[in-house]
Amino acid sequence: xxxxxxxxxxxxxxxxxxxxxxxxxxxxxxxxxxxxxxxxxxxxxxxxxxxxxxxxxxxxxxxxxxxxxxxxxxxxxxxxxxxxxxxxxxxxxxxxxxxxxxxxxxxxxxxxxxxxxxxxxxxxxxxxxxxxxxxxxxxxxxxxxxxxxxxxxxxxxxxxxxxxxxxxxxxxxxxxxxxxxxxxxxxxxxxxxxxxxxxxxxxxxxxxxxxxxxxxxxxxxxxxxxxxxxxxxxxxxxxxxxxxxxxxxxxxxxxxxxxxxxxxxxxxxxxxxxxxxxxxxxxxxxxxxxxxxxxxxxxxxxxxxxxxxxxxxxxxxxxxxxxxxxxxxxxxxxxxxxxxxxxxxx
Ligand SMILES: NC(=O)c1ccc[n+]([C@@H]2O[C@H](COP(=O)([O-])OP(=O)(O)OC[C@H]3O[C@@H](n4cnc5c(N)ncnc54)[C@H](O)[C@@H]3O)[C@@H](O)[C@H]2O)c1
Numbered sequence: 001x002x003x004x005x006x007x008x009x010x011x012x013x014x015x016x017x018x019x020x021x022x023x024x025x026x027x028x029x030x031x032x033x034x035x036x037x038x039x040x041x042x043x044x045x046x047x048x049x050x051x052x053x054x055x056x057x058x059x060x061x062x063x064x065x066x067x068x069x070x071x072x073x074x075x076x077x078x079x080x081x082x083x084x085x086x087x088x089x090x091x092x093x094x095x096x097x098x099x100x101x102x103x104x105x106x107x108x109x110x111x112x113x114x115x116x117x118x119x120x121x122x123x124x125x126x127x128x129x130x131x132x133x134x135x136x137x138x139x140x141x142x143x144x145x146x147x148x149x150x151x152x153x154x155x156x157x158x159x160x161x162x163x164x165x166x167x168x169x170x171x172x173x174x175x176x177x178x179x180x181x182x183x184x185x186x187x188x189x190x191x192x193x194x195x196x197x198x199x200x201x202x203x204x205x206x207x208x209x210x211x212x213x214x215x216x217x218x219x220x221x222x223x224x225x226x227x228x229x230x231x232x233x234x235x236x237x238x239x240x241x242x243x244x245x246x247x248x249x250x251x252x253x254x255x256x257x258x259x260x261x262x263x264x265x266x267x268x269x270x271x272x273x274x275x276x277x278x279x280x281x282x283x284x285x286x287x288x289x290x291x292x293x294x295x296x297x298x299x300x301x302x303x304x305x306x307x308x309x310x311x312x313x314x315x316x317x318x319x320x321x322x323x324x325x326x327x328x329x330x331x332x333x334x335x336x337x338x339x340x341x342x343x344x345x346x
Contacts, residue, residue, distance in 0.1 A: 018303055021050035021077055021086040021107075023098050025062040027172055028112060029053070029089030035295050036087075037066040039303075046303055052077050054090075074098060078105050085135075085306045087299075088112060091175055096121040099136070103128045108135035110302045113188075114180050114326065115319030122320040129316060135305045137312035138319030140188040144297035146289035147254045147261040148189060154252065154263065154287075158193055161228035161245040166236035169209055177213040179205070179326045179333070183232035187329075188314075188322040189243060196224035198325065205333035207344045208235045218329050259291050 022033045029051075036048040048068045053059035056072040063070035071077045078101060085108040088098050095116045099109045109129075115138045116122045129136040142148055163186045173181045198220050205216030215233040222228070228245075241256040251264040263285045305312040337345030 016307075017045045017047050018084050018306055019047050019049040019082055020303075021052060021083045022048070022062075022068075023052045023074065023077075023086055023088050023102070024090035024112075025051050025053040025055075025058045026089065029087065030062050030065075031295055032087040032089055032110075032299065033062050033066050033068065035293070035299050037068075039296070039299065044300070044303065045307075049082060050077055050080070074101060078102075083107055085109070085303070087139075089139075092180070093117045093175065096125055099125055100128050103132045103134040103136065106132065106134075108302075108306045110137045110139060110299070111316075111319070112139040113141070113319065114176070114184050114323050115316060116323065117176075119320065119324055119327065122316065122323055126316045126320070135302075135309065135312060136316050137302050137305065138314045138316060139298065140185065140314045140319065140322065141294050141298055142185045142189050142256055143192070143314050144292075144294040144301065145254075145256050146259045146291055146294075146297075147256065149297075150261050150287045150289040151193070151252060151254060154250075155193055156247050156250075157224070158245050158247045159226050161190055161193075161226070161230070161243065163190065163228065163230040163243045164240045165231070165242075166233045166238060166240040168237065168239060169214075169235050174210050174212065177205075177216070177330055178232050178234050179213060179216050179329050180323075182234060183216060183218070183230055183329070184322050184326045186230050186232070186243065187325050188318065190220070190228050190230065191321055191325065192318070193245070194222050194224060194226050194228070196222040196226065199223050201325075201328055201332055203329045203332035204336050205330075206337070206342065211344065213330065213333055216329065216333060218332070220325075259289060259294075261287055261289055263287065 020036050022029050039046050048066055050069045050071055051059050051063040052071040059070040086102050088095055088109055088111045090098050092114055095111050099111050102109050165182050165186055200221040203218040205213040208214040214235045217231045220228045243254040245252055249266045253262040265283045267281050301313050
């Protein structure tokens with residue numbers, strides 16, 4: 001076994017193989033395991049070494065599927081002492097209790113979204129990461145969507161957003177409201193696009209099939225003058241995941257599912273529209289965005305940060321920022337529900 005100091009020396013000077021663990025072998029943790037395994041098979045300097053789950057049958061099944069070692073608890077993994085980085089894919093309420101001992105043991109972490117259940121927990125994660133000098137990334141997957149990545153260089157002054165994330169009901173992630181489950185993806189994207197403080201927020205939402213909020217709508221008004229309307233539902237009959245926004249002379253439409261981006265640009269110096277053909281001065285572009293699976297791009301970026309000791313693309317501050325807005329939205333929804341006396345929200 002390598003001593004820690006030997007490990008870091010060879011690690012920084014070469015493409016030393018990073019041994020990773022996935023903590024939580026549920027629906028999404030299995031995806032992390034699959035992608036680490038695929039990266040390893042494709043020649044990346046990474047090795048999926050361990051799977052940890054409180055349910056040993058699950059840990060065993062996923063570990064067997066991808067040729068890793070199974071552990072029934074984090075303590076067992078930590079005594080093994082072979083891991084340098086880990087994905088934390090346990091339910092949100094356990095993110096802090098899982099990521100803290102990992103970081104204290106010198107392990108870098110990719111923590112699934114939302115970063116934590118409360119801001120106090122998010123702050124504690126940041127404090128531990130700083131104290132133990134760990135790379136800590138939050139799993140805001142859509143940052144790695146090829147269409148989103150192609151949008152950043154085109155941003156100038158976004159003024160109005162319409163965002164829809166609708167999904168059909170499935171009995172997963174029901175421990176949290178739809179705002180923390182689904183809308184938080186879009187909150188993170190809009191906040192990263194607009195980069196301006198929120199001045200006002202109006203929200204409505206309702207429980208439909210569960211005791212938590214299943215459908216929600218929010219209007220965010222930013223200091224820059226930008227307004228964003230976001231709708232998220234997990235009780236829809238169709239699946240839609242789109243961000244559409246306007247900025248001077250441009251309309252951009254992102255389809256997360258198809259990973260494509262459409263850009264409509266009005267030529268400001270162009271001639272007036274031809275009567276009956278108002279689109280004659282509009283240019284349409286579909287920038288080539290590639291189609292790498294977002295989770296693959298996310299895990300590659302995490303491994304790069306681990307190897308180079310550089311700030312991750314989605315640092316803990318960004319996870320906290322999205323969580324903070326999500327919690328404000330939930331408070332506004334509760335207040336609205338009580339004001340209009342929605343029976344299940346009293
Ligand atoms: N980025 C995304 O698009 C995305 C999508 C789905 C889920 N997620 C996030 O991933 C996380 C997991 O979600 P999921 O849908 O896979 O949940 P899940 O319920 O399917 O799986 C969670 C697993 O964690 C295990 N577990 C619970 N507590 C544990 C503990 N203390 N130690 C070890 N194992 C423990 C459970 O036995 C279970 O196997 C959540 O934070 C969720 O928000 C992210």
